[in-house]
Amino acid sequence: MSLIHQLALTFIKNIGPVLAxxxxxxxxNEExxxxxxxxxxxxxxxxxxxxIQQIDFxxxxxxxxxxxxYVTKHNIDVIFYTDPRYPKRLKACNDAPVLLYARGDMDLNTQRVxxxxxxxxxxxxxxxLCRELVEELHSYGALVVSGLAYGIDIAAHKECLKLNAPTVGVLGHGLDRLYPAAHRSIADKMMLNGGLLSEYPSGTLPDRENFPARNRIVAGMADATIVVEAGIKGGALITAEIANxxxxxxxxxxxxxxxxxxxxxxxxxxHHKAGLLTNAADLAFTLGWEKGEQAIKKPNQLMMAMDLTADERQxxxxxxxxxxxxxDxxxxxIGMPISLLSMNLLNLEMQGFIRSLPGKAYCIS
Structure with missing residues (x-):
């Protein structure tokens, strides 16, 4: 399909990703x-x-x-949402960008992100904490995504580079610049095993309003979001809310x-918007990951089902x-009093049959 038509979809006035x-x-098709x-x-x-009246094709x-x-001259890749390289996890989000601009060498659909x-x-x-976490995530073969900002973001990217682990930075501006400029050397090194992503075309400045939108990509393209350290206000909590x-x-x-x-x-x-984390093993258990050849052992539900009470089976x-x-x-x-239900849920969770999720939700393990 035509690259120009794919790009043009993002330049139609008042047409966002959902309408596009x-x-x-x-x-x-886009043409x-x-x-x-x-x-x-x-x-x-x-x-x-x-x-409709304002549309100017x-x-x-x-x-x-x-x-x-511009993208042809500067070797910037354009990944349209129908492209198999487009991150499938992000594509499942209703407001996912129509396309992504990319630089580097990255697999956005690797097994663990x-x-x-x-x-x-x-x-x-x-x-x-961040360094220890990234080191542990690397042992599980995970791609680490962050925003290349000061603080926790850049600490995560730096540790990935140290370990030669894949890492991707999602930006709130076009790929014709880098903000903050102090991270240019880190970004250049990331191109060898990961790289940079943005939904914004060249000429887009790092304006404040771009970053909350950027955060939805950070949240949407991953299996899980980990907040390492954060104040009560800021982009990290916005990203967590979006992930939820x-x-x-x-x-x-x-x-x-x-x-x-x-x-x-x-x-x-x-407020049950995030699970408590002490190390990557906690996350691996919740997500059912395997490390190397060692599987995360889970209970055989068929063998243990006979031990469940009638309420638990229900x-x-x-x-x-x-x-x-x-x-709720x-x-x-079920029609069960919430006090009794909570007790049964706890018992089932302790036995490994179910797991709790953010927002007071539960699912089968």
Whole structure:
């Protein structure tokens, strides 16, 4: 398909990723979108009449021609959402970008992908945690994703480089620049085993509003997001909230109650928005990972099912009908008092039959 038409989709005024993909679905492919008569655009799900009036395909195609010349000249890869190289985990998110600009050598669909985020004002404690975490994640063969920002982000990337482990930085601006500029040497080294990603075309400045949008890519392309150290406000908590909205696992390292940059982690754990993490083995157990040739041993549910009580069997039967169920919904479906349900859920979790998820939800292990 035409690179220019793929790029042009992102330059149509007031058309975001969701509408752009709806237009492609309606037209059949990205080229046909630009052949649709304005009178037919009203049939595209979700598009408003006012938006249709403002659509200027000609301007979008002209801007796309300029961008196509730029990415070709500077060896920037463009990964459209229908491309098999596009991160499949991110593609499952409704608001995923239509395309990604990429530089480097990366496999975005490797078996294990983990996002590591945290405060820009990382303490020595946070940096030490980050280094230990990344070293352990490397032993499981995980790709580490972060945002190349000061603090925890750059600590994660640096440790990956030290270990020759793959790492990807997601940026909130075009690939014609780097922010912060102080991380240029790190970014250059990342190109050999990982690289840089952005949804933004050349000329896009690192404006404040771009970074929350950037965070959805960090959250969406990973199996889980780990918050190493964070204050009560900032991008790390935004990323965690987005990951929760995508029904992805979120973990956080706990900290002392009076530490400013542990306050965000403690908040996530306290409000069941993140699982408590002490090391990568906790995460590996939850995600069912194997390390080397050693499998994470799980209980044989068929052999142990005879030991379950009637209430526990009922809970298992209902949980088996969905990928995950919140405790409130479970209470309604089973008709069991929440105090009794909580006790049974705890028993099942302790036996390894089920696992708890952020947001007071549960699923079969």
């Amino acid at each position: 993909k709806s237009m492609v679905a309606y037209a059949g 046909n979108v630009f052949l649709i008569h304005p009178s037919k655009l009203g049939k595209v799900p979700g598009i408003a009449a006012k938006t 000609k301007s979008a195609l002209e801007r796309a021609q300029q961008e196509a010349e 983990i996002s590591v985020v945290g405060t820009r004002k990382a303490t020595a404690y946070g940096k030490d 909205s995508y029904n992805r696992d979120v973990f956080a390292f706990p900290g002392r109650v009076n530490d400013e940059f542990s306050e965000g982690c403690n908040y996530l754990i306290r 809970i298992m039967e209902v949980l088996g009908q969905s990928p995950s169920i919140a405790i 919904e479970l209470t309604l479906k």
